[in-house]
Structures are given as structure tokens and as C-alpha cells.
Amino acid sequence: MDGMHDLGGKQGFGRVRYSLRAQTFHEPWEKRVNALYSLAVKLGIFNMDEYRHAIERMEPRHYLSASYYERSLTSLATLCVEKGILTQEELERRAQGAFPLALPSAPGRTNVATRETLKVGDKVTVKSHHVHGHVRMPGYIRGKSGVVVGVSPPYPFPDAHGHGIEAEHEPTYDVRFDARDLWSDAADPAFVHVGVFESYLERAK
Amino acid sequence: MPDQTHQHQATASVEARTDAIEAAFHERGMEPANFIREFKHLAEEEWVPENGARVVAKAWTDPAFRERLFANGREAVTELGLSMPPHHRHLVVLENTPNVHNVICCTLCSCTAFSIIGLPPDWYKDLEYRARVVRQSRTVLKEMGLDLPADMEIRVWDTTADTRYMVLPVRPEGTEGWSEEKLAGLVTKDAMIGVSRL
Numbered sequence: 001m002d003g004m005h006d007l008g009g010k011q012g013f014g015r016v017r018y019s020l021r022a023q024t025f026h027e028p029w030e031k032r033v034n035a036l037y038s039l040a041v042k043l044g045i046f047n048m049d050e051y052r053h054a055i056e057r058m059e060p061r062h063y064l065s066a067s068y069y070e071r072s073l074t075s076l077a078t079l080c081v082e083k084g085i086l087t088q089e090e091l092e093r094r095a096q097g098a099f100p101l102a103l104p105s106a107p108g109r110t111n112v113a114t115r116e117t118l119k120v121g122d123k124v125t126v127k128s129h130h131v132h133g134h135v136r137m138p139g140y141i142r143g144k145s146g147v148v149v150g151v152s153p154p155y156p157f158p159d160a161h162g163h164g165i166e167a168e169h170e171p172t173y174d175v176r177f178d179a180r181d182l183w184s185d186a187a188d189p190a191f192v193h194v195g196v197f198e199s200y201l202e203r204a205k
Numbered sequence: 206m207p208d209q210t211h212q213h214q215a216t217a218s219v220e221a222r223t224d225a226i227e228a229a230f231h232e233r234g235m236e237p238a239n240f241i242r243e244f245k246h247l248a249e250e251e252w253v254p255e256n257g258a259r260v261v262a263k264a265w266t267d268p269a270f271r272e273r274l275f276a277n278g279r280e281a282v283t284e285l286g287l288s289m290p291p292h293h294r295h296l297v298v299l300e301n302t303p304n305v306h307n308v309i310c311c312t313l314c315s316c317t318a319f320s321i322i323g324l325p326p327d328w329y330k331d332l333e334y335r336a337r338v339v340r341q342s343r344t345v346l347k348e349m350g351l352d353l354p355a356d357m358e359i360r361v362w363d364t365t366a367d368t369r370y371m372v373l374p375v376r377p378e379g380t381e382g383w384s385e386e387k388l389a390g391l392v393t394k395d396a397m398i399g400v401s402r403l
Contacts (some may be wrong), residue, residue, distance in 0.1 A: 007336040008312030008363060016333045018349045018400070021393075022326035024248070029223040035244035036226055036237060043235065048292060052314055068315065068330045070219050077226060086229050094225035097217030136365045138312050140339065152295045152368045172366035174297070179340065179361075188343040190359035195366035 001106065001132060002139055004060040009140040009183060030069040037076040046079040049162035053134035054078045057102035078102040106132035108163025111170060112199035118173055122148045123204035126175075126196060134162030137200045140182055141175075145204045149193065150174030157197060170198040254323035256287050257371055258392035262385040264298075265376040274298050278371075282321060289320050295368040296321070299360070301402065306357050307372045308346065308399030310338045311364040318369035322397040329398065339363055349400050372399040 025031050040046060046054075054075035058066070066074065078101040080086040091099040109131065118124060125145045126137065136158045152172045160167030172195040179187040217225070230237040260282055264271040274281040278296030279289055289296060296318055299307035311317065315330040328334055338345045342359045346352075353359065362370045374396045380388060395401040 005313055007332055009340045010336040011340075013333040013336045015348050016328050016337070016345060017331060018328045020395070022328055024324040024326060026327070027220075029220045031245055031248060032223050032227060032241055033219075034248070035241040036223070036230065038244060039230070039235065039237060039240040042240075055314065064332070067219075068327075073219060073222055073226070077222070080226070080229075085233070086226070090229060091222070091225045092214070092217070094228055095217035095221040097221060098214040099217055099222050099225065136313065138363065138365060140312075150297060150368075152366065155292075155294060155367045158366075172368060174362075174368065176360075179342070183340055187340045188359070190342045190361055192339050192342075193360060193362045195364065195368045197366065 001056060001135065002130065003056040004058075004063040005056045006139045008138045009187075025069075027069075033069050033073045033076065037072055040076060040080065045083055045085060047156075047161060049134055049156065049158045050079055050164070051075050052158075053105065053162040054082075054102045056134065057105060059100075059103055062100060074100065074102055105134075105163065108133035108159055108165050110160045110165055110167045111157050115170070115198045115201070116203070118148050118151070118198070118201065118203075120148050120151065124148060124173070124175060124196075124201045125204045126200055127202055129200065131159060133159060135159050135200075136195075136197060138194065141177060141194055141196070144177055144182055146175040146177040146181075146194075148173045149176045152195065155197075157199065159197075159199070172197050173201060175201070248324060252319050252324055254392075254394035254397065255389070256282075256285075256320065257318075257322040257394070257397045258389040259285050259385070260287070260298075260321065260371075261373055261392045261397070262388035264373055265388055266385055274373075275300070287321060289318065289369065292367050293318065293320075293369045297362075297368055297370050298373050299362060299370055299399075300373045301375050301399075303375065304356070304358060305360060306346075306353055306399065306402070307360045307362060307370075308338065308342060309362045309364060309370045309372065310334060312336070312339055313365060316364040316367075316369070317398075318371050321369075322371050323394045326394065326398075346400060351401055371397045374403045377403045 154169035157167040179190045
């Protein structure tokens with residue numbers, strides 16, 4: 001989905017709030033949230049693609065205003081409710097207040113039928129797909145062309161895995177793009193590499 | 206009389222919401238307290254950048270290991286007793302040179318090789334870094350204190366799949382003859398992300 005989470009190349013953001021030896025966690029509850037969603041994954045309640053997708057489905061204003069770990073918390077609660085482990089009423093009764101969840105999911109999809117095995121050096125174009133459900137193709141590479149520089153082992157296909165749909169595993173290809181092909185002259189000169197699933201790619205014409 | 210059923214309930218605090226889930230898990234026999242204890246141990250003691258620092262130091266001193274690391278990072282790190290979670294099926298090690306600089310990010314969320322380079326710092330997961338580093342790499346790095354020469358090629362790596370990346374920094378000059386342990390002491394998480402050079 002073209003969600004609020006798909007931030008690569010978005011303009012208007014200020015300086016990175018960088019500090020030396022920056023921490024991962026700042027509050028004790030953050031570590032507990034991280035542990036609780038990891039436990040849910042370990043117990044097979046949901047997988048990491050479902051977890052990521054439930055964050056992507058957060059109402060955009062909520063997504064932008066929530067801290068990183070509030071997004072984790074919202075995804076965890078949303079999936080536990082959707083999977084029938086808990087109810088929102090129980091959570092709100094226990095929390096003694098509103099417990100906002102992510103919005104419902106659109107249908108996912110299985111592998112794209114027309115996909116081919118690629119190799120290092122191949123010139124490729126990212127298909128102009130607009131996917132309603134979970135997808136790991138950042139919008140900034142849609143329709144853009146680059147060169148394969150690496151091949152991964154097969155992974156679960158996120159567009160299906162994020163929705164509990166059966167699908168074949170697929171390799172991803174590390175594709176090298178020229179930042180100026182992505183954003184013309186409104187980018188710093190650089191090569192940008194993205195791990196792109198086979199279903200998202202075709203040979204450049 | 207106001208309609209009580211349509212009054213907005215204030216949103217519970219994040220702590221109260223976390224407590225609610227933990228209590229509900231506990232009631233269902235999922236033993237969250239034990240897992241939280243295990244997780245804290247992993248996060249604080251196991252998933253630390255000192256792991257990646259050992260990998261880097263060995264790559265600097267052992268050319269055969271360096272080749273194995275480039276060929277299959279995931280397998281090579283096991284030689285140092287390190288491992289990656291099952292879903293991280295591939296580790297790509299990105300070699301910095303005097304003319305090439307690599308930097309990693311995750312524009313869609315926060316993916317990292319956390320069992321090797323440590324859990325991602327707060328700024329790595331912030332909207333600013335995710336939005337900007339792919340498009341304004343040189344500018345962002347400069348703002349973060351890394352002013353690269355104009356002729357240095359920049360390679361940004363967006364972690365969109367379950368392949369994980371780490372940067373192999375250039376070995377600093379004047380460290381000839383140093384032990385692996387002493388060399389490892391030079392290597393930081395930020396250098397393995399690629400927002401600093403050693």
C-alpha cells in the first residue's frame with residue numbers, strides 16, 4: 001500500500017536527531033513491547049510481515065504522531081484482536097482508556113505469474129504495481145530502472161506472507177539505482193541499492 | 206444530559222496499554238514475564254555492536270576470513286560464535302574503501318542485522334533519517350558530522366527485504382601490528398551503519 005510508512009525520498013523533514021552512542025530504548029515499557037510482539041511471533045500468533053503491515057495500516061495521523069514503540073504496540077494489539085486472542089473491549093477495560101488500533105487490511109496477493117530468474121549484471125525495471133495490501137517495494141523505485149548487483153536466498157513473499165496467503169518463496173535482488181534517475185537533479189549524487197523481490201521486477205526493455 | 210455512549214474516552218497511556226497486553230497474555234498462560242526477562246538479556250547482553258566489531262577486526266587481519274565474509278556473511282560470522290535469527294537468511298558485507306562509502310538504512314521500518322551490529326539507534330528509526338538518507342545522502346551525512354570529500358562515491362543500501370547489511374570500515378592508519386582485540390575496540394555501531402568513518 002502507498003502508506004504513510006513509505007518515507008524514502010519524502011521532503012520537508014528536518015535534521016536527523018543524531019547523538020553519539022544513541023540508545024535503542026528510552027523507557028522501560030518500550031523493551032516490554034518489543035518483547036511482547038517477539039513472544040507473539042514466537043508463539044505463531046503472527047509473522048513479521050503481518051506485524052509490519054499492521055503498522056502500515058495505522059491511520060496516517062496516528063502513524064506520524066506515534067513514537068516508534070507506540071507503533072509496535074498498536075500493531076501487536078491490532079493483530080491480537082484480529083486473530084481472536086484478545087478483544088479491544090478487554091484491552092480498553094484493562095488500560096482504563098481508549099486503545100486505538102490500526103485500520104482493517106485490504107486483500108493481499110500471491111506471487112506475480114510473470115517473473116523470471118535474474119542474475120548479477122542484468123538491467124531491470126520495477127513494475128508499476130500499485131498494491132492494496134502489504135508490499136516491500138518502496139514507492140520511490142516504482143517504474144525505475146537499475147542493475148542487479150546481488151541475489152539473496154529465497155524468502156517468504158511479503159505481499160502474501162503479510163496476509164496469510166500461500167505463496168512460493170522468492171529471492172530478492174539488490175538493485176543499484178542512480179539517485180538522479182530516482183529524483184532527477186533533486187537528489188545528492190549517489191547509488192541507492194534496494195532489495196527487490198522477483199515479483200516486482202522485469203527485464204529493462 | 207450528554208449522550209454518555211458517544212463521549213470520547215481519552216487514550217490510555219502507552220504504559221497502561223502495554224500493561225493491558227502483558228496482563229492479558231499472562232492470564233492466557235503465555236508467560237510474558239519470563240519472555241520479557243529473556244528478551245532484556247538478549248537486547249542488553251547479546252545483541253551488541255561488539256559482535257560486529259570482532260567481525261570487522263578479523264576481516265582486517267585475516268584475508269581468507271575476509272573473502273569468506275564477502276562470499277557468505279551469515280556463514281562466516283558463525284566462525285566467531287555469532288548467529289543471526291532464522292529469517293535473516295543473508296548477510297551482505299559492504300566494503301568501504303578510500304574512494305567508496307557505504308551507508309545502510311530502512312526507509313519502510315527499521316530493519317538491521319541487530320544480532321551482529323546491535324539494535325538500531327533511535328535516530329535510525331526516526332522519520333527524518335528514513336525519509337532523507339536515500340535522497341540526500343551526502344547532505345544528511347554531513348549534518349551528522351561526516352563530511353565526505355566530493356569525489357567519494359556514496360552507496361546507500363535500503364533494507365527492504367530480509368537481507369541484512371553491515372559496513373566494513375576502512376582500517377585506520379597507524380594500527381599495523383595491533384591485535385584483533387585492540388582493533389575491535391576502534392569499531393563502533395555508527396561505523397558499521399555507515400554514518401561515521403574510523
